[in-house]
Amino acid sequence: MTYAIISLGGKQYRVQEGQRLVVDRLPHAEKKTFHPDVLFVGGDGKAELAPKGVQVTATVVGSTLGEKIRIGKYKKRTGYRRHTGHRAKLTQIEITAIGSARAAKPKAEQAEEPPRTEASAAAKPKPAAKPIAAAKPKTSAKAPAKPRAKAQPKTEEAE
Secondary structure, three states: OOEEEEEEOEEEEEEEEEEEEEEEOOOOOOOOOOOOEEEEEEEEEEEOOOOEEEEEEEEEEEEEEEEEEEEEEEEEEOOOEEEEEEEEEEEEEEEEEEEEEEHHOHHHHHHHOOOOOEEEEEEOOOOOOOOOOOOOOOOOOOOOOOOOOOOOOOOOOOO
């Protein structure tokens, strides 16, 4: 019986194939697969810490709301009462596979990706690098200030 410890949303979960979990809301759409970070793989007398090349495949089943939580504040003899609350936004996921990266891919994804060979990679030349433009001298955005006119003394004019 193989199990893995994965990290999702800053929390760690011990999972097995076929298990359903309710975790904090994830940014993945419904019925999409994703690969959470694998911290540990164990079972059948074997244990591997931080395994390389091992993936856990999970599928998003749906989104739900958690249980309503009510919060009340009260101070005696002052009439101070405050009530608030919230419902956590959760995502239900199902663990579909635990194993190597090649074995974890669903068959539909394998059919879509054409096999890559060295010849096809060499056939596409990389675009030439653009030459670096010479640095332009910076000009100040403001025009030089005009000299102010001197204030003239007021003269009384007779009419």
